Amino acid sequence: MQSKIGKTFWLALLALLLVGAGGSAAWATPAQGYGQGQQNPPKPPPPQPAPITLDTPSAPAPNLEEDAALKTFTELKREDVARQIELGEEFLKKYPGSRYNAVVYARLAPAYLAVAQEDKMFAAGEKALELNPDNVDILALMGMLLPRRAGTLDADQKLQKAEKYSKRTIELLAAMQKPDGLTEEEFNAAKNQKLSMAHSGLGLTYLQRQRYGDSVAELEQATKLVKEAEPTDFYLLGVAYQKAQRFSDAATAFGKCGEAQWGWQDRCKKGAEDSKKLAATQPQPPKP
Helix, strand or coil: CCCHHHHHHHHHHHHHHHHHCCCCHHHHCCCECCCCCCECCCCCCCCCCCCCCCCCCCCCCCCHHHHHHHHHHHCCCCCCHHHHHHHHHHHHHHCCCCCCHHHHHHHHHHHHHHCCCHHHHHHHHHHHHHHCCCCHHHHHHHHHHHHHHCCCCCHHHHHHHHHHHHHHHHHHHHHCCCCCCCCHHHHHHHHHHHHHHHHHHHHHHHHHCCCHHHHHHHHHHHHHCCCCCCHHHHHHHHHHHHHCCCHHHHHHHHHHHHCCCCCCHHHHHHHHHHHHHHHHHCCCCCCC
C-alpha cells in the first residue's frame, strides 16, 4: 500500500499533467479528419505510469538451507582441508549466485594451497577479490604467491598484479583499527604476519625486475616483522644481497635459511659458503 506521502506526491504530479494538457477534455474531444468531414475516433487516454511510492520493497526471504550450509562450512576447522574443499565446492555448485560466495572463495583459496592445487588456489583467489577487492587476507596471499609463478608467458602481468595486491595490503593494514575481542599483542601479530607476506611479495617482484636495492629493502621488512620468518624469505634475501654485491649480508641471510629443516636447506648452506668466499675476495658497496 502507498504511504500518505506517496499518494500526495502522485496526486500532485497528476494535477500538473492535467493542467499542462488543458484539462481532461483537451485530449477527450475528437478532432476533425483531413478534408473528409469525419471525426477521428476518440483517442484512448495515455497509459498511466506506475504509481510512485515511498514504501520500502520487502527484502527477499532468507534461504534457511543456504544459511545453514554456509554455517556448516565456516565452522570447519582450518586444518580440515579436504572437508573444506568438499563443502565449499558443493556450496558454489548449489548456490552459484549466493551473496556468501566471497566468503566461500576466500576460504577455498588457502585450502587449495594446502593441498598443492595451485591453479585452483589462484582461480579462487581472483574470484574472492572480484567479489570483495579489499579482502586483506587474500590480497596478502595473492601478492606473495603470484611472483613465484611469474616464470611464464604472462610474467609481467603477474608481477603487476602482485605489486598492486601487496601495496593494497599495506594500505589497508595501515588504516585498520583493532577489532573488539583481540588484545593489542594479538592484533599486531596478525597484522604483522600479513605485512610480512606483502613485503615478501614486493621483494620477489622487485628481484625479478632487477631492482635489487628495492628488493633488499622489502625482504628485510618481510623477515623482521615476524618472530619466525619463512626460510624462503631468507633465501630470497640472500639472493637479493648477492645481486646487490653485499656478500657478507648474503652469507648471513643464507645461513639463517640453512638453519631450517626444509627442501632447500642444502642450497642455503651452499649459498652461505659461496657468499663468504665472495665477501673475502670481492669489494662490496657501502651499506645504505
